[in-house]
Amino acid sequence: MxxxxxxxxxxxxxxxxxxxxxxxxxxxxxxxxxxxxxxxxxxxxxxxxxxxxxxxxxxxxxxxxxxxxxxxxxxxxxxxxxxxxxxxxxxxxxxxxxxxxxxxxxxxxxxxxxxxxxxxxxxxxxxxxxxxxxxxxxxxxxxxxxxxxxxxxxxxxLRDWEALAEEQAQLKELLDAGDTVRIVTDGTDLTMSIEGRTAVNSAASVAYDSHNLPSGEVFTAPEGTEGVVTFDVPMTIQGRRVRDVELTFEDGVVVDFAAEQGEAVIEEVLATDDGARRLGELGIGMNRGVDRVTDNILFDEKMGGTVHLALGRAYDACLPDGVAGNDSAVHEDLITTMGAGSRLEVDGDVVQEDGKFRWE
Amino acid sequence: MxxxxxxxxxxxxxxxxxxxxxxxxxxxxxxxxxxxxxxxxxxxxxxxxxxxxxxxxxxxxxxxxxxxxxxxxxxxxxxxxxxxxxxxxxxxxxxxxxxxxxxxxxxxxxxxxxxxxxxxxxxxxxxxxxxxxxxxxxxxxxxxxxxxxxxxxxxxxLRDWEALAEEQAQLKELLDAGDTVRIVTDGTDLTMSIEGRTAVNSAASVAYDSHNLPSGEVFTAPEGTEGVVTFDVPMTIQGRRVRDVELTFEDGVVVDFAAEQGEAVIEEVLATDDGARRLGELGIGMNRGVDRVTDNILFDEKMGGTVHLALGRAYDACLPDGVAGNDSAVHEDLITTMGAGSRLEVDGDVVQEDGKFRWE
The missing domain is CATH 3.40.1830.10 (Thermophilic metalloprotease (M29))
Structure with missing residues (x-):
């Protein structure tokens, strides 16, 4: 063996x-x-x-x-x-x-x-x-x-999970303290509120509220999303190929959508219920061992230098006690690459630029 | 498929x-x-x-x-x-x-x-x-x-189980009515009491108290065994090969034993506890689809034209209510072929001769 x-x-x-x-x-x-x-x-x-x-x-x-x-x-x-x-x-x-x-x-x-x-x-x-x-x-x-x-x-x-948990803790701290996130990359300029929300340091252990191995992401539950986002990472959703999905948000709700491939799947997802047109998750991939897309969400969404957003249900771990997050029957992740020229800002401070965190 | x-x-x-x-x-x-x-x-x-x-x-x-x-x-x-x-x-x-x-x-x-x-x-x-x-x-x-x-x-x-259940019912009836069984074949002349015992018509269905597929046997719980038996069918017991086991019974208890191969295994089985030196089962194989020995007890003991005896634990289904049968931590089946010159008698009547039942 x-x-x-x-x-x-x-x-x-x-x-x-x-x-x-x-x-x-x-x-x-x-x-x-x-x-x-x-x-x-x-x-x-x-x-x-x-x-x-x-x-x-x-x-x-x-x-x-x-x-x-x-x-x-x-x-x-x-x-x-x-x-x-x-x-x-x-x-x-x-x-x-x-x-x-x-x-x-x-x-x-x-x-x-x-x-x-x-x-x-x-x-x-x-x-x-x-x-x-x-x-x-x-x-x-x-x-x-x-x-x-x-x-x-x-x-x-087979990462050094303890080291990654420490690195991720830096981002969690920034997100926990911050009120707004802005994501800028090709075809994307999106802002959202994370005020009062708690980020999960997803370090592949139940001790970190993390249930995937591998993991390697920090995620939270945004609201009030505004702007446009393009997801350039191809995916398989419900057995069908989806590529270059573009979503436009106003006051937290998807008001327009398009896709190079699989537009009908996105339409179906959005039509599931009210919550399916809002974001349930903002996740920031930090696993540098995931160096390519393999059409497997367990790996793709953890890729270092990517950000994913999920339409639908939010995770309780990100919400203050007694606050209900976005509710939906779906939780559909979509991924965008943070390449050259990209920026991730928290309260106007640049946390990641060109896909590299400021501490990298 | x-x-x-x-x-x-x-x-x-x-x-x-x-x-x-x-x-x-x-x-x-x-x-x-x-x-x-x-x-x-x-x-x-x-x-x-x-x-x-x-x-x-x-x-x-x-x-x-x-x-x-x-x-x-x-x-x-x-x-x-x-x-x-x-x-x-x-x-x-x-x-x-x-x-x-x-x-x-x-x-x-x-x-x-x-x-x-x-x-x-x-x-x-x-x-x-x-x-x-x-x-x-x-x-x-x-x-x-x-x-x-x-x-x-x-x-x-894939037998006609209903037909086999009917055929087996004839043998069950004889055994239920009978008091003694005698088995005669090469190296074997054994008598045992089955008075008051109930035979199981094991027809590969829980409806017949039968939990093996395939099955195809009628079995009961004997006592007071007297005589000598030779088991000519080779077997694997506890991972070791056993061949031509000979047991001598007096008043239901094994008083002498020998084996061409694997004598030590038989010695260990007999030494397990008191019940291991007495018979827990007399089984009569009636599945004509099992036409050879394959070193798998699920099949071997069901073979038409064989009889098996188990050292150790008896099955409750064969005993009158409230009567405890032979008790032991083991139940070790041994098989003998009923070939030319063999006889199976119930109360002196020949039920099977040369391996053929009288209704065959």
Whole structure:
């Protein structure tokens, strides 16, 4: 076994999920994540944690969902009971075919998802962490050779997280103290209020309210957005390609939109509900191990020198107690590159210029 | 997908486990049982049952058990809660390496098993069924080419179970009415009492108290065994080869033993506890689809024209209410072929001769 797989497992168990002896851990194993699962099982054994592995197979899911009539039982008790009692859930992504559920009717998928709200909530109440094992299918999605993709994944994942947490703390401090953010780059001049909001130092650990490995971003919940933004990073949203999305905001609401590709998807997202036309998140990517777009949001939004904005739901961690953030059924991230000539300002002070933070 | 995989799934879900809409079903998927799991998922969807798939990987288990210090938590609550609430557990065996846990110290394995008694009991209280998906590793264990092994598995599994249940009912009737059984074959002349005992018509369905697919046997709980038996079918017990075991019984207890190969294993089994020196089961194989020994007890003991006897624990289903059968920590099956010159008698009447039942 590649020594990096073992290091990935140790990082996940120790740094990210903070597993301790006696913890009840569910490990969700994707079809292609077997090797990482073996390494995680070994490290959970070393830590004296309990292990229950579930098989998270896209092919099983597709077969089940297509055969079912769509009247799903709400939150089956045996599964709910398991997640309610679990301390941690480790989600080991490792798709063997990113189009593996492409022919499941979306109503069926939505009905299933809707019937499992309590199970989802129970899982979100654990110390859950989602991570990615490199597979050939994910390499293909990224347009990369397999070995090159493995290097990419481990460069992004096996960071000095403590050092990055310290670096990110500087940005969090500026955002927590600041009232307005301005983002200027090609096709973008956007201002938003972050007054009273708390930024999350997302350092790939539940100890930092961060549930992704890799992470490497600082995010907050903006409001009152004004101006224009162009998202130049291509993405796949709901299985469809989206490129060069332009949004115009007035008083926090999207009043105009366009896209080079996938405009219909953006239109659908915006039409979901009122909250879908407002921003729920401003995220600033700070992971320099993510050095290219791989069409995987887990990595893309963490890329150093990018900023992402999400239409829809805001995270509670960014809001003062008792304040409700933007609410929506969606949370759709869109990413823009902060290249030459770009500026990120907090209360008029330049924090990042040409994609480099002032402390870099 | 091989149409036989789908038929296997339908047989498992409908005939064996009797799954109905709304049932909470745990599907335990071995590393090599993916294709069967997909077919089972589809058929569970068709039936409107709920699906939770667990990953039953020998490699994960080995990694976890070897790394753990051996002081296992007793019956972790999250896993216990899941099995306590489950209606059915479908165990899809499909090993990719039958020696996959060979280097786990047996004390570690035993400590883990001991710590999970309540979980095991909860699982045994569901409508559980264990079945086998053909893999290359299992073909190798059987000494067979893969395609030939596939044919073997499906010939044994995709039977007319209703017809076999009817045939087996004839033998059950004779055993239920009878008081003594005598088995005569090469190196064997054994008598035992079955007075007051109830035979199980094991027809591969929970509706018949039968939890194996394939099944195809009638079994009961004997006592007071007298005589000599030679088990000519070679087996693997606790990872070691055993061949031509000879046991001598007096008043129900083994008083002498020998084996061409693996005598030490037999000695260890007999030394487990008092019950290990008495018989817990007399089983009569009636599945004519199992036409050869494949070193897999799920199939071997069902073979038409064989008889098996188990040292150790008796099954409650064979005993009158309130009567305790033979108790032991072990239940070790040994098999003898009923070939030319063999006789199976109930109360002196010949029921089977030269391996053929009198109704065949």
């Amino acid at each position: 590649d020594e990096r797989v073992r290091e990935h497992a140790r990082t996940l168990v120790d740094w990210s999920a903070r597993i301790e002896a006696g913890d009840d851990v569910v490990v969700q194993v994707d079809e292609g994540a077997h090797d990482l699962a073996v390494a995680v099982a070994a490290h959970l054994g070393t830590r004296g944690a309990n292990l229950l592995s579930t098989y998270s197979s896209a092919e099983l899911r597709r077969a089940y969902l297509r055969a079912h009539d769509g009247a799903f039982d709400a939150d089956p008790e045996y599964e709910l009971a398991m997640y309610e009692r679990a301390d941690s859930v480790l989600i080991l992504k490792g798709s063997t075919n990113t189009a593996g559920t492409a022919d499941v009717p979306s109503e069926r998928r939505q009905a299933h998802s809707k019937a499992r709200r309590a199970i989802r909530e129970a899982r979100l109440h654990t110390d859950w962490v989602s991570t990615q094992h490199p597979t050939r299918a994910m390499a293909q999605q990224a347009g990369m050779a397999y070995e090159a993709y493995e290097d990419f994944v481990y460069d992004a994942t | 091989d149409e036989r995989v789908r038929e296997h799934a339908r047989t498992l879900v409908d005939w064996s486990a009797r799954i109905e809409a709304g049932d909470d079903v745990v599907v335990q998927v071995d590393e090599g049982a993916h294709d069967l799991a997909v077919a089972v998922a589809a058929h569970l969807g068709t039936r409107g049952a709920n699906l939770l798939s667990t990953y039953s990987s020998a490699e994960l288990r080995r990694a976890y058990l070897r790394a753990h210090d051996g002081a296992f938590d007793a019956d972790p609550e999250y896993e216990l809660a899941m099995y306590e609430r489950a209606d059915s557990v479908l165990i899809l065996k499909g090993s990719t390496n039958t020696a996959g846990t060979a280097d786990v110290p047996s004390e570690r394995r035993q400590a883990h098993s001991k710590a999970r008694r309540a979980i095991r009991e909860a699982r045994l209280h569901t409508d559980w069924v264990s079945t086998q998906h053909p893999t290359r590793a299992m073909a190798q264990q059987a000494g067979m080419a893969y395609e030939a092994y596939e044919d073997f598995v499906y010939d044994a599994t």
